[in-house]
Amino acid sequence: xxxxxxxxxxxxxxxxxGRGKGLLLGFGKQSTVAWLRRTALMGALLIGLSxxxxxxxxxxxxxxxxFHPILIAFAAGCALTAARIWIGPGGAxxxxxxFLAVRGLISVxxxxxxxxxxxxxxxxxxxAAGVELAALVALRRGPVAFGALGGLxxxxxxxxxxxxxxxxxxxxxxxxxxxxxxxxxxxVAGVAGGLIGGLLGSGLNRDLPxxxxxxxxxxxxxxxxxxxxxxxxxxxxxxxxRAQVQLRETAPGQVAATVRFDPPSAADEAQxxxxxxxxxxxxxxxxxxxxxxxxxRSTEALPVSGEWxxxxxxxxxxxxxxxxxxxxxxxxxxxxxVAARPSFDRTFVDETVILQRELKGDxxxxxxxxxxxxxxxxxxxxxxxxxxxxxxxxRGDAASPAIREGGSPRSLARASA
Numbered sequence: 001x002x003x004x005x006x007x008x009x010x011x012x013x014x015x016x017x018g019r020g021k022g023l024l025l026g027f028g029k030q031s032t033v034a035w036l037r038r039t040a041l042m043g044a045l046l047i048g049l050s051x052x053x054x055x056x057x058x059x060x061x062x063x064x065x066x067f068h069p070i071l072i073a074f075a076a077g078c079a080l081t082a083a084r085i086w087i088g089p090g091g092a093x094x095x096x097x098x099f100l101a102v103r104g105l106i107s108v109x110x111x112x113x114x115x116x117x118x119x120x121x122x123x124x125x126x127x128a129a130g131v132e133l134a135a136l137v138a139l140r141r142g143p144v145a146f147g148a149l150g151g152l153x154x155x156x157x158x159x160x161x162x163x164x165x166x167x168x169x170x171x172x173x174x175x176x177x178x179x180x181x182x183x184x185x186x187x188v189a190g191v192a193g194g195l196i197g198g199l200l201g202s203g204l205n206r207d208l209p210x211x212x213x214x215x216x217x218x219x220x221x222x223x224x225x226x227x228x229x230x231x232x233x234x235x236x237x238x239x240x241x242r243a244q245v246q247l248r249e250t251a252p253g254q255v256a257a258t259v260r261f262d263p264p265s266a267a268d269e270a271q272x273x274x275x276x277x278x279x280x281x282x283x284x285x286x287x288x289x290x291x292x293x294x295x296x297r298s299t300e301a302l303p304v305s306g307e308w309x310x311x312x313x314x315x316x317x318x319x320x321x322x323x324x325x326x327x328x329x330x331x332x333x334x335x336x337x338v339a340a341r342p343s344f345d346r347t348f349v350d351e352t353v354i355l356q357r358e359l360k361g362d363x364x365x366x367x368x369x370x371x372x373x374x375x376x377x378x379x380x381x382x383x384x385x386x387x388x389x390x391x392x393x394x395r396g397d398a399a400s401p402a403i404r405e406g407g408s409p410r411s412l413a414r415a416s417a
Contacts, residue, residue, distance in 0.1 A: 001393050003041065004086075004204040007034070035087065035094075042083035042091065043098025046124065049075035050099070057119035059171025059285040060278065062355060065271040065315060066178060067232045068166075069159050069186040074225060076127035076158055077151030077193025078200070084135050084150065085143060085201025092128040092135075099124055117283040120170045126161035127154035131194075142209055143198035144217045151194020155187040171285045172272050177316075189228050195221035203390035211391075218387055238321035241266045241348040243312055245325065247340055253305030255340065257298040257325065259312055264294025270316040275325065280308030288312070302326075304340035311354050322351030333358050 053075075055061040056068045083095035103121045111118025130153030138146040159182065166173040174182070195217045199208065208214050244260040257275055267273040267288070275298045277284040284303065288296035302310050304326035312323045323346045329337035335357045352359070 001204065001389060003037065004206075005393055005396075008206065038087045039083070039091065039094035040098055042079055042087060042095035043102065045082070046075060046079035046095050046099045047102060049079055050103070050122070053122070054119070056170070056172065057121060058117055058283065059120075059274075060276060060283065061172070062320070062352070064232055064235065064318065064320065065172065065174070066182050066185060068172075068174070069155075069162065069178065069182045070189045070228055070232060072122050072124075072127075072162055073151075073155035073158055073186040073190035074193040076124055076131075076154040077147075077190040078197035079193075080124070080128050080131040080154060081134075081143075081147045081150040081194045081197035082201035082204070084131050085139075085146070085198065086204045089135070090132070092131040093125070096124040096128040122158075122162050123165055124158070127158035130154045130157045142213075143202035143207075144195060144209060144213060147194035147196070147198025147217070148191050149194070151190040151192065151197070152187055153190075154194065155190020156183065158190070159183050159186045171287075172274070175271055177269050177271050185228050185231065188224055192221040192224035192228070195224075199387075200390060203394040206394045206396075208391065208394040211395075214391065222383065234318060235320055236318045237350050238314075238319045238348040241314065241321065242345060243323045243348060244343075244345045245312065245323070246343050247304070247325070248342075250301050253303055254301040255304050257302055257312070258291070259288060259296045259298075261294045261296070261314075266294070266316070267296060267314060270314055272313065272315045275302055275310065275312050277303050277308050277310040280306050309354075310340070311351070313351060314348060320351050321348035322354045323348050324354050327354070327357070330357065 050071075053068065053071045055063065056071075061067070079095055080092040083091040085091070087094060100121070100123070107119050107121060110116050131150040134146060134150035134153050138149045163174045163178075199214055199218055199221075202208050209217075240263075242262040244262065246258045246260075247255040248258075250256050259275075261267050267290075273288040273296060275286045275288060277286075280303050284300060286298040286300035286302060289299050290296055302325065304310055307328055309327050310325040311327075312325060314321045314323075324338045326340035327335070327338040329335070
């Protein structure tokens, strides 16, 4: 927004800003430097929105798997539609390629160069193609129609593209159990992101639709993503699932695990069944490989000594459950240790009990609710402030009479022609 405001302010007062046509062709005639700068900024926006996917990138999410397509669809819908409007034709592809270049370089540096766990990343190329296709069909109808269609195509087409990509690039591949919920929620999240991104891009071009339309679309986008997120956060406690685990030492402090589920069908339709180890000097995620009905084994050696924490994780439906394999004693919390015996039988519990052993059970419920409400209020205030700032930028002193009088982008485009 600062860049758009500065570029507009430095123009001679009599020079047209490309308003109206800007929605179709980008920010008027722009130099190569300006094009690259906007591409980098929109690619950076895509990187920022993708940060929320970090737990999925490393394969250790503490949220339901359905959040992964939701987060990808929203980021794509928001950043790529804004990029297409502000940059012009090819803008969505430019932002996606900038994302891949920067995030890809980071993954190489973090993983192969520094020897840390290598994060995966979504491709966003099919999503960009969907947004560019939507621009050919709906961009002349204004940012709201274009944003909705672009976000929808990004969510739907992107879901199937990333479904295939996760099979080869992610620790936790998407499974058939995500359908149809994951596809539907990705479509809704994509539309929500597209509505917000369409308004952002047109705001940067000082080309917002009339206030009642812009405010309604903005509120609709926020409400849609809020509903989708709330749905994804609803989980249930595991019911009656047990794990009979046998450990075989493969090296000092390292074991291979064989897990027998009771009932045997517990992992048949799971979004993931894995063994995870962390906090001992790295991160290890081992998928559980099916041997026969109800019996699975780890595909990598698991550490069971020192400061490592190792557990078996199971995600099915709305259950996020875990069984500890090895936990060191932690007197500072305090929490007792869990020994890695050669054979044991344990009941699956809410994995939060294991992953966040430092949580205290004697905290009043109202305190947690009040703290969460404060965070929510701050987040909403930030989003509303950004929306207000975009509106101020688009409807400032230099805005055209058509905009001040409530003109639509289509009327501005006709007037410019």
